[in-house]
Amino acid sequence: MVSPAAEKRVWQLGDWLRLFPADLQRVITALAEDHRVVGPQIADGAVVYRDLTDVGQLPASWLDEQDGGSYRLRQDASAGAFDHVVGPHSLKNFLFPARDTVASFVRSEGEWKQEPLPADERPLAVLGVRACDMAALRIQDKVFLGSGYVDPTYKARREQLFTVAVNCRRAAATCFCHSMNCGPKVAPGFDLALTERDGWFACQIGSAAGLALFQRLAAAGMALTSCTAPEIDAAEKVSADLEASMHARKPVENSPRPRSLDTTGIRDLLYANPEHPRWEEVATRCLSCTNCTLVCPTCFCSSVTEVADLSGDHVERERHWASCFTLDHSRMHGGSVRHSTSSRYRQWLTHKLAGWIDQFDSSGCTGCGRCITWCPVGIDLTEEVAALRQSDQP
Amino acid sequence: MITPPVYAPSLSPSSPPAASATDPWRSHAARIVGITDEIAGVRSYDLIFSDQGLRSAYRFLPGQFNMLHLPGIGEAAISISSSPAQPDLLTHTVRAVGNVTDALARAIVGDSVLVRGPFGTPWPVDRLDQRDVVLVAGGLGLASQRALIAELARRAVPCRRAILLHGAKHPADLLYQQEYAGWQASGIDVHLIVNTPFQEWTGPVGLVTDILKTLPLVPAETTLLCCGPDRMMTAVAEEALNRGVSPAEIYLSLERNMSCAVAHCGLCQFGPVFVCRDGPVFRHDQIARFLAVPQL
Numbered sequence: 142m143v144s145p146a147a148e149k150r151v152w153q154l155g156d157w158l159r160l161f162p163a164d165l166q167r168v169i170t171a172l173a174e175d176h177r178v179v180g181p182q183i184a185d186g187a188v189v190y191r192d193l194t195d196v197g198q199l200p201a202s203w204l205d206e207q208d209g210g211s212y213r214l215r216q217d218a219s220a221g222a223f224d225h226v227v228g229p230h231s232l233k234n235f236l237f238p239a240r241d242t243v244a245s246f247v248r249s250e251g252e253w254k255q256e257p258l259p260a261d262e263r264p265l266a267v268l269g270v271r272a273c274d275m276a277a278l279r280i281q282d283k284v285f286l287g288s289g290y291v292d293p294t295y296k297a298r299r300e301q302l303f304t305v306a307v308n309c310r311r312a313a314a315t316c317f318c319h320s321m322n323c324g325p326k327v328a329p330g331f332d333l334a335l336t337e338r339d340g341w342f343a344c345q346i347g348s349a350a351g352l353a354l355f356q357r358l359a360a361a362g363m364a365l366t367s368c369t370a371p372e373i374d375a376a377e378k379v380s381a382d383l384e385a386s387m388h389a390r391k392p393v394e395n396s397p398r399p400r401s402l403d404t405t406g407i408r409d410l411l412y413a414n415p416e417h418p419r420w421e422e423v424a425t426r427c428l429s430c431t432n433c434t435l436v437c438p439t440c441f442c443s444s445v446t447e448v449a450d451l452s453g454d455h456v457e458r459e460r461h462w463a464s465c466f467t468l469d470h471s472r473m474h475g476g477s478v479r480h481s482t483s484s485r486y487r488q489w490l491t492h493k494l495a496g497w498i499d500q501f502d503s504s505g506c507t508g509c510g511r512c513i514t515w516c517p518v519g520i521d522l523t524e525e526v527a528a529l530r531q532s533d534q535p
Numbered sequence: 536m537i538t539p540p541v542y543a544p545s546l547s548p549s550s551p552p553a554a555s556a557t558d559p560w561r562s563h564a565a566r567i568v569g570i571t572d573e574i575a576g577v578r579s580y581d582l583i584f585s586d587q588g589l590r591s592a593y594r595f596l597p598g599q600f601n602m603l604h605l606p607g608i609g610e611a612a613i614s615i616s617s618s619p620a621q622p623d624l625l626t627h628t629v630r631a632v633g634n635v636t637d638a639l640a641r642a643i644v645g646d647s648v649l650v651r652g653p654f655g656t657p658w659p660v661d662r663l664d665q666r667d668v669v670l671v672a673g674g675l676g677l678a679s680q681r682a683l684i685a686e687l688a689r690r691a692v693p694c695r696r697a698i699l700l701h702g703a704k705h706p707a708d709l710l711y712q713q714e715y716a717g718w719q720a721s722g723i724d725v726h727l728i729v730n731t732p733f734q735e736w737t738g739p740v741g742l743v744t745d746i747l748k749t750l751p752l753v754p755a756e757t758t759l760l761c762c763g764p765d766r767m768m769t770a771v772a773e774e775a776l777n778r779g780v781s782p783a784e785i786y787l788s789l790e791r792n793m794s795c796a797v798a799h800c801g802l803c804q805f806g807p808v809f810v811c812r813d814g815p816v817f818r819h820d821q822i823a824r825f826l827a828v829p830q831l
Binding site for chain 2: 246248251252255289290291292415416442443444453456460463471474478479481484495496500
């Protein structure tokens, strides 16, 4: 298997390597020397990100079946380590965590002084990031780094983030990355990208950090093998075939409906229909539970709570995720601006698919489908947009 | 020919203090050096930064706001209501209506607060040359215009005329009453109106739009700047448009749930804009379609 010629070659950005599970283990171990490594694992009945030390912890031979308001795991002997798609976690959980301290203060002699915040102990490496979540990362970068002000804690984590992305071989019925131009092929920006093959992985090097990792492994004696040209073609074809199949998907009776979203003129469609009767209709189903915003990999709303010790002389400002589905989100003296569920659902969808384009020159949706899966009543934004489109009131 | 004075003596365009540029969560200690009782439930707090360097470096433009932070209690977005020509003394006029503002109401001179800012877009001070400027303020909305009034009063803005329409519920709710005579003396035409008069009130009764309806105007040369509740601003903008004022010459200062002040937290979103960063001062034609939608 190992070609002696390959071992001596100078590896470059864009190169493809053959990695067997034992090689992937070496990658994980090497990353763990100076990173906190997390990867997909099964916990609480779902595939979630957990600290990862062993390639055996990956959910090999498990598949996820997703539909509106439904997520089920099932075993399938033929499934690889990454044939599940996205679970409830995304990179947001780490770069913009649900609770995070943004400032710390100490009072002495009657005057408050701001204290520097401790940095994370170790940079983060995430294994198994899908194309939709890499797209979400680019979107959150625009929010926290590119809006005129830079969020320092996000920046610190983001700059040191190491991503081992995965090109999906399979799409759930809730996946519609193909509609949002966010997948299934991972776009450049990853450090390494894996495409799972039969018992091995085609690994493309996407960054200087990814390259340095393999140079370090090679120096430590790991035999590195390049993919052959046909192997590279075959790996590239995985994404192309999946994308083509997603475009060709048709509803099948007694199966979850395959999602897609027509984004033609979607910004103007939403802006033109703020009083559409569909908002009232969806409000009869929506529980305002906030699940969709919590699992969304791009939703960035937050609020800050003051956390004081008993003396009152030490105060931390803790930022936690907020949701436009709550009354608090738009609260001012005199009450909340958006006091009805219909106005809050309208805010979420209109911001996600229209306002975002004005704010960040990009949709806020990557087509990951999480908001559909994790909605307890199965509200499906692709259906809601289709309904608005069907009776557009220009 | 007399050359009109150039605006912006000591004022540079909006730029956050150096520290805020690297960390928007950086707060700066300030002392309360003066407290003025304004109207019922409303006080003005004069603040001075503890850091000498910041005190001399801090600049703001009329219409911008600061985040006032009381550690352990919270933070509130408050307009800067003092003169931009004296940026080392910052006045904030605050109504006690929530956790932070109630706590401020219990503060005494000498207490320490934290300040982040300045944030937000200013009134269009550089677009008022030779214009007839109509300021319309509903209730506490006047606080967001007081810094601009200070500039108008000292003739730092080369406008042609300056007119203030200030409306309140009761005569006792008219803000900064002790200053009207001075403003009038400095050439600002001050009009007051209340909608619930008391016996001693001899002025007009109604809404600011009632004054606007009959105010002598040269619409093509008028710029209107309005701050107040949404409904009041909508009505004022409508009346100004009726009078023939250009939609591009009407500016509104919005209030929303401003929390981070740097367009990161999303709480102040209004249609596609972040009120904290893209506002609070907006040109009417940029937000009119969103202002017309209830609960947006």
